[in-house]
Amino acid sequence: MRIKIISAGRAMARTLGIAALLATPVRGQIPNEFFNLKVLPEEIAKRDLVNTMKSFTRALGVRCEFCHVGEGDLANFDFPSDKKVRKVKARVMLQMVAAINGEYLSRIKDDEHHMPEVSCITCHRGKQMPEF
Numbered sequence: 119m120r121i122k123i124i125s126a127g128r129a130m131a132r133t134l135g136i137a138a139l140l141a142t143p144v145r146g147q148i149p150n151e152f153f154n155l156k157v158l159p160e161e162i163a164k165r166d167l168v169n170t171m172k173s174f175t176r177a178l179g180v181r182c183e184f185c186h187v188g189e190g191d192l193a194n195f196d197f198p199s200d201k202k203v204r205k206v207k208a209r210v211m212l213q214m215v216a217a218i219n220g221e222y223l224s225r226i227k228d229d230e231h232h233m234p235e236v237s238c239i240t241c242h243r244g245k246q247m248p249e250f
């Protein structure tokens with residue numbers, strides 16, 4: 119389960135592309151150790167975690183504080199806190215995406231559908247709530 123999720127995270131980071139250019143300055147203000155990962159692998163590289171987080175902000179059109187407690191300088195954020203319900207919901211979303219990709223789309227892989235995969239942006243399309 120965890121392995122599938124890290125690859126989902128990497129795929130999300132890859133789709134992001136542009137984040138790699140912006141990642142370095144932000145990364146300096148983000149802790150090097152993580153204390154409350156329940157879905158992402160505990161041993162995830164900081165780079166992969168940051169890219170995954172940036173993919174969330176882009177997919178939902180929000181900033182870090184949408185899910186995390188804090189404002190202004192990222193160095194003062196309480197990232198491990200689960201106080202914001204959106205963070206808790208985002209965890210469920212991560213599990214949902216991993217299930218869609220790992221348990222379902224993987225079963226329709228064929229010559230025409232090499233790597234069918236959904237990510238946050240597939241539904242959210244830059245919006246906090248998907249619009250139907």
Ligand code: HEC
Pocket residue numbers: 148149151152153154155156157158159171172174175178180181182183184185186192197198204205206208209
């Ligand atoms: C849509 C919600 C959402 C947004 C936006 C978001 N995060 Fe997260 N973040 C999460 C979730 C969910 C987790 C916990 C993942 C888990 O449990 O495996 C997390 C975990 C983290 C952690 C690890 C905390 C710990 O010690 O366990 C850091 C650091 C972090 N995020 C940084 C950021 C940064 C920096 C941004 C902005 C670029 C950001 N996040 C934007 C949802 C979000």
Ligand code: HEC
Pocket residue numbers: 174178204205207208211212215236237238239240241242246247248
């Ligand atoms: C299959 C479509 C789909 C995908 C993929 C998806 N979401 Fe969602 N998400 C939804 C729907 C639908 C809702 C709204 C549920 C509701 O009405 O409260 C939602 C709600 C949310 C919310 C709560 C927003 C709020 O304002 O309370 C967060 C946070 C969120 N999604 C994060 C994510 C993240 C992060 C990802 C990628 C890991 C993701 N979603 C992928 C469909 C999706």
